[in-house]
Amino acid sequence: MKDADARALLRDLFDAALAAARPATCLAPYIARLAPPKGRTIVIGAGKATAAMARAVEDQWPHPLEGLVVTRYGYGEACKRIEIVEAAHPVPDEKGRAAAGRILEKVKGLSADDLVLCLISGGASSLLALPAPGLSLSDKQEVNRALLKSGANIVEMNTVRKHLSAIKGGRLAIAAQPARVLSWLISDVPNDDPGVIGSGPTVADRTTFAEALAVLAKYRIDPPAPVRAHLEAGAAGRIEETPKPADPRLRRVETIIVATPKRSLEAAAAVARSRGCVVVMLGDNLEGEARELGAAHARRALDLVAGAKKPTVILSGGETTVTVRGKGRGGRNVEYLLGKAIEANGAPQIWGLAADTDGVDGAEEIAGAIFTPDSLARALAKGHDPKAMLHDNDGHRFFESLGDSLITGPTRTNVNDFRATLIVPNK
Structure with missing residues (x-):
């Protein structure tokens, strides 16, 4: 799968999650009654x-x-x-x-x-x-x-x-x-x-x-x-x-x-399966430190790479936390992704997206970001130190410098964080 195709698939999954929570759609049956x-x-x-x-x-x-x-x-x-x-x-x-x-x-x-x-x-x-x-x-x-x-x-x-x-x-x-x-x-x-x-x-x-x-x-x-x-x-x-x-x-x-977040994840899962992907659902209520959960999900993806015969999508939702110790521009979704990217360490088969469904990650007018197999390499080529940026809670600046921020504008809904990991098996 080409990088552009992987990015497009991840964005389609996110858009499906948003569509399932649009007020005009989800309120309609209740208004009618x-x-x-x-x-x-x-x-x-x-x-x-x-x-x-x-x-x-x-x-x-x-x-x-x-x-x-x-x-x-x-x-x-x-x-x-x-x-x-x-x-x-x-x-x-x-x-x-x-x-x-x-x-x-x-x-x-x-x-x-x-x-x-x-x-x-x-x-x-x-x-x-x-x-x-x-x-x-x-x-x-x-x-x-x-x-x-x-x-x-x-x-x-x-x-x-x-x-x-x-x-x-x-x-x-x-x-x-x-x-x-x-x-x-x-x-x-x-x-x-x-x-x-x-x-x-x-x-x-x-x-x-x-x-x-x-x-x-x-x-x-x-x-x-x-x-x-x-x-x-x-x-x-x-x-x-x-x-x-x-x-x-x-x-x-x-x-x-x-x-609910669960219904949105199920909508994304339906799209993934329609594209020939295997879906691994981790749940809609995951919590904990964002960077630690990101690292854990990277390890899960690395474990699945060897046995993957078809593209595999790992989905999860919930609301992580960030203990702010640095002075960077951060949010829980980009902190999660940066922790995941560092742990994945450039594995060529792994992409990821994490975003807040309200379109705002932290206090930024940025929903989240996408990471790719070459995110770390591109950052290092720009003179960035990914671990130092994570330590400074500077996830937004990291992904923004790569052109990988996910900007949706106001979504006018909110069913918590959406996270997707895409594993593309070796040919």
């Missing part, structure tokens, strides 16, 4: 896919509605009845805080005849940034930056976020009672836990203030004094906990996951 309420329909939500979700609802549901959703800068859609606000991600800003406050106000004072349709996708934790009483936006920003650099996984990060919020961890659903609350979620988290997706603003929360404190202690994060005081007060029972699964106030809440 939704009956209008006797009262008002209020559409709210947050996340990188949420504007596209709102557009799908507007386009496919002919009944009266109104609402407000918040999405990442550049991820908006042209809607007529639902207001779209763009705000910052992954560190929240004032626009996100103000939008979250307005969303909370929109669901107050509703009746039992009203329907709150909540649209949530990955990114909502940062975009729906309404600090708990006594906390400021700057407090939340400082903690968020520390968590992003710490190596904490998404469950741990969102445990903290929920307990610093006036809206997450089920509090939005409580505010909307006695209205019916129906949430449609696009999952970007391992195991598709609704309480973790976007920090579960309409979902019962199983985590506690004490667990949030434990996360900060585990990663040696010293939060602002108001944050520590707030969490300690909650752990001591002086602040009400987030609503738990048995809370009767959540009895009129329904949650449906409309798109």
Whole structure:
């Protein structure tokens, strides 16, 4: 297989994964089955896919509605009845805080005849940034930056976020009672836990203030004094906990996951098989340090090379972590790929792609990258030291210098990371 053909196949697999999670497609069957309420329909939500979700609802549901959703800068859609606000991600800003406050106000004072349709996708934790009483936006920003650099996984990060919020961890659903609350979620988290997706603003929360404190202690994060005081007060029972699964106030809440990483991986696998490839599926919920997982996947590919009689594709999803120690431009997908490229060490039969399905790897407007059998050789010819760049968390600069960055622009969906390894057997 020629290099151009290998690259094209990997990109086709990624595009198939994205197509399976397009809001207009994955929401259609649920919109078709939704009956209008006797009262008002209020559409709210947050996340990188949420504007596209709102557009799908507007386009496919002919009944009266109104609402407000918040999405990442550049991820908006042209809607007529639902207001779209763009705000910052992954560190929240004032626009996100103000939008979250307005969303909370929109669901107050509703009746039992009203329907709150909540649209949530990955990114909502940062975009729906309404600090708990006594906390400021700057407090939340400082903690968020520390968590992003710490190596904490998404469950741990969102445990903290929920307990610093006036809206997450089920509090939005409580505010909307006695209205019916129906949430449609696009999952970007391992195991598709609704309480973790976007920090579960309409979902019962199983985590506690004490667990949030434990996360900060585990990663040696010293939060602002108001944050520590707030969490300690909650752990001591002086602040009400987030609503738990048995809370009767959540009895009129329904949650449906409309798109998942697994379904996207299965769509990519179908394309690979149609091209004559053997598919090895490693799962949609892989976690751990990105560079270490990349090295492990390279070793897996090297083990398969000798016995491969047909092209083989290894697929996986999930959300790795990066413990930031350097000063480079990095993201978890390029860190994974650089770790994989170094471990593969120029093996002539191995290509790879890793990208975030939202189009943003880390804080860069770059989805991820592709590595090829000659990535290391080309980098060395340019005077780069791949191991030093990995040590400096400089994966984006590594692949950008080779012309191998994967840039999609806003995808308007988000089903977590997509990783594919292509093994082409020797002739």
